[in-house]
Amino acid sequence: MSRLDLTLACGRYDRVWPLVDGRVRPEGIDLNVIALEPEELFWRMINHAEFDVAEMSLASYAVAKAAGDTRFVGLPVFLSRSFRHSSLYVRRDSPLTGPADLAGLRIGVPEYQMTAAVWTRGLLAHDFGVDLASITWRTGGLEQPGRVERQALTLPDRVRIDPVPGTLSQALLDGEIDALMAPRVPSVFRREGGGVRRLFPDYAEREAEYYRRTGIFPIMHMVVVRADVAQAHPWVVRSLYKAFTEAKTVALAGLADAPALRYTMPFLLDALERQREIFGADPWPYGLTPNRTALEVFADYLLEQGLTGQRIDVTDLFAPSTLVESRV
Template sequence: MPNLPLTLGCWDYDRVQALMDGRVRPEGIDLTFLNMVVEETFFRMLRNREFDVSEMSMSSYLVSLTKPDRPFVAIPVFPSRFFRHSCIYVNADAGIDSPADLVGKRFGCPEYQMTAPVWIRGILSDHYGVPVDGPTYVTGGEEEPNRQEKVPLDLPPNFRVERIGPTDTLAQMLADGRIDAFHTARKPSTYDGVRVKRLFPDYVEVEKAYWRDTGIFPIMHVVAIRREVYEANRWIAMNLFQAFREAQRLTYEGLKETAALKGMLPWFNAHVEETFDTMGDDFWPYGVEPNRATLDTFLRYHHEQGLSPHKLSVDDMFAPETLEEFVI
C-alpha cells in the first residue's frame, strides 16, 4: 500500500527541522513541508483550506469549532509558545504607567481573535484587574493597511471593537498617539523605547514570575488537519503526533550539545541551562495531559472575551486518538 501524500503548512522552527529535512518521516505518510510565515499559513488554511495539515492560531481554531461544519481537527502539537508580557506597547504620552491605566483607553490589536491578544487580555484581567471589556479595541494592519479578521466574529455588545481607516496602520497610529496602547505578536516598527515603550520594560523578570506563579507557558499555535482528510484516514492523527514529537526530541538533544553552539547567540548554552533548571527537562510539552491546565485557562479566556459562545472543553479540541497514549 503506497504512503498517503499530505501537505503541511508550517514555519521553519527548530522543533520541526527534522520533519523538513526528512530525518523524521511520519509512518505511512509522504509529507510535503511548505515553509511559510504564520500569517500566510493561517490565512490560506482558514479561508481556503489549501493544505491537508497546517500550523494554526489556537484562537482561530477554537472559533472554527463553533461553526456548524467544524472544518478542522487538531492534534496536541504546539509549534509556538510565547510569554506575552513583552508584547504590550504604549504611547509615552498616553498616561499609562501601570496596567490599571489601560481601562478606558484605545487598545490596538491586528485581529481581536489573535491568540496573543487573547492571552494578554486574560493575563491583564486575571493578574492586574483590567476587565476584558474595559478598553476599546482597535483592529487592522500592523505595518500594512486593511488586515481583516481571518474568521468572521459575532461578539457580545459589551466588547467595543473598531476598525481603523483603509490607509492607516496600527504601528503608526501608536507612534502618533491615535491609539494609546497596542498588543500584538510582532514588535511594531515604531517601537523606539521613547515615544513607543513597553508596558513592562523588565518583561523577562515579570514573565519568569508569571511562570513561577502559574506554571503556564502560553500556547500560541496548534496543528490542525482538514476534517475530511482526517475522517478518511483517522490513523494519520496519531502518526503525525508521534512524528512531531520525535522531531522535537531531536531538538531537545541538540539543545543539550555543548561541543559547539547549536544557536547563534553567544551565551546560547547558558540560556539553555537556565531554561532546563527553571522549567524542567520537557519545558515545551506536547500532548494533552501536561498542558491541560494551560489549555483550560485559554479556553476560559476565549469564552470570557466573547470569542466562543460557551466554554469549550480541552478534550473537544483534539482528535480522540491523541487524548491517551498507549504504553508498551
Template sequence: MLQLSIACGDYDRNRPLLDGRVQIDGVEPVVMRLNPEEMFFRAMRHEAFDICELSLSSHTLRVSRGDAPYVAIPAFVSRAFRHTGIIVRSDSGIRRPEDLKGRRVGIPEWQLTANVWIRALLEHEYGVRMQDIYWVRGGLEEPGRVEKVKLDLPEGVRIEEIGPEDTLRDMLADGRIDAFIGPRAPTSFVPSNPGLRWIFDDPTAEARAFFQKTRIFPIMHVIGIRRTLVDAHPWLPMAVFKGFVESKRVALEHLSETSATKVTLPFIEEQLRQARSLMGEDFWPYGFQPNRHVLDYFAEAHHHQGLSARRVDPSELFHQSTLESYII
C-alpha cells in the same frame, strides 16, 4: 504512501521533520515553510493544506461552532509568554498595566491567540478588564486587514475600525493610539527608537512570576489535519503526532549540545539551564494531559471574551487517538 501537503513555520522544533531527518509513517510530505498570517488565512478561508499549523483561537472558535475543517493533534509548535506583546508610547504616561484603563489600544484582530492570552493576563493578573480599554482595530503594517471571523462581543466592549489608508504602526507613531497589543511588534519598535517601550521594565521577570504562580506556558498554535483525511485514514493523527514529537526531541538534543552553539544568540547555555530550573526538563511539553490546565485556562478566556459560542472542553479540539498513549 500518502502524498500530503504540510505547511508550518520554519522553527527549530519543526526543522528535523521539514528537512527529512524525521519521517511521518505512511506519508510523503510536500513541505511549505510559511509565516503564521498566510497559513492561518489560507487554512481557514480555503482549507488549502492537508496538514498545517493552526491558530489555537481560530480552531477553538470553529470547534465551538461545529464546523472545524481540521482535527488537531496536541503538538504545540508555537508557545510564548506574551508579556512582551504590550508596547506603549514612552510619552503616554503608561507605566503599568493598570494605566491602560481608558486608553486607545491598537490590535490587528480581536480573535488572535496572542491577544486572547494578553487580555486574560491583563484581567486576571492586573485587574484590567477588556471593557476598560478603547480598542482600535486594523492592519499593523499595511492598511485593509480585516477580522477573519464575525464577532459577538461581550457587553461593554468597544472596538473602532481604523481608516482605509491607516496602519496601527503609523497611528502609534503619531499618537492617535497610546499602545499596541499583538503577537508581532511594529517595525518601528527597535532599540534606536526611544518613543516606544514595553509596558513592563522586565518582561522576563513578569513571565517567570506568572509561570511560578500558574504553571502556564501559553500555547499559540496547534497542528491540524484536514478532517476528510482523518475520516479516511484514522491512523494518520497519531502518525503525524509521533513525527512532530520526534522532531522536537531531535531539535532539543541539538540545542543542548553547546560545545558549539547551534543558535546565533549569546547566553543560550545559561538560558537553557534557567528554563529547565524553572519549568522542568521538558519545558516545552507536547501531549494533551501535560497541557490540560493550559488549555482549560485558554478555553475559559476564549469564551469569556466573546469568541467561542460555548465553553469548549479542550479534549474536543484533538483527535481522540492522540489524547492517550500506550504503556509498555
C-alpha cells in the same frame, strides 16, 4: 503499501525541522513541507482549507469549532508558545506606568480573535484587574493597512471594536491609540529614537514569575489535519502526532549537543541552563494531559471575551487517538 503524500504548512521551527531533513519520517507518510508566516497561513487555512496538515491559531480553531466548523481535526501538538508580557507597547512620553492605567483607553491589536490577544487580555483582566469592557479595541495591520479578522465573529455588545484606517504602529505614534498589543515587535520600537517603549520593561522577570506561579507557558499555535484526510485515512492522525513528538525530542537533544554554537546566540548555554531550571527537562510539552491547565484557562478566556457563546470542552478540540498518551 505505498506511502501517502501530504502537504504540511507551518513555520520554520527547530522542532519541525527533523521532519524536513528526514531525520524523522512519519509512518506511512511523505511530507511536503511548505514554510509560511502565521498571518498568511492561518488566513489560507481558515478560509480555503488549502493544506492537508497545517499549523493553526489555537484561538481561531477553537472559535471555529465552537461555531460548528468541522473541517479540521486537532492534534495536541503546540508548535508555537510565548509569554505575552512583552507584547504591550506605549509611547515613550506616555503617562501610562502600568497595566491598571489601561482601563477605559484605546488599545490597538491586529485582530481581536488572535491567540496572543486572548492571552494578553486574560493577563490584564486576571492578573491586574483591568475591566476589559471599558476598553475600545482598535484593529488593523501592524505595518501595512487593511488587515481584517481572518474569520467572521459574533461578539456581545460589551466588546467594542473600531478599525484603524492606517497602521497600528503609526496610530500609536499619532495618539490614535493609547497602547498597542502586538505579537510581532513593531518597527517603531526597533527604530532608534522611535518613541515607543514596552509597558513592562522587566517582562522577562515577570514572565518567569508568571510561569512559576501558574505553571502556564501560553500556547499560541497547534496542528490541524483536514477532516477529509483524517476520515479517508484514520491512521494518519496518530502517525503525525507520533512524528511531531519525535521531531521535538530530536530538536531538544540537539540544542546544546555540539562543539560549536548551533545558533547565533552568544549566551545560548546560559539561556538553556536557566530554561532547565525554570521549566525542567521538556519546556515544550505536547499532549493534552501536561497542557490541560493552560487549555482550561484559555477556554475560560474565550468565553469571558465573547469569542465563544459557551465554554468549550478542551477534550473536544483534539482527535481521540491523540489523547492516549501512553502509546506515544
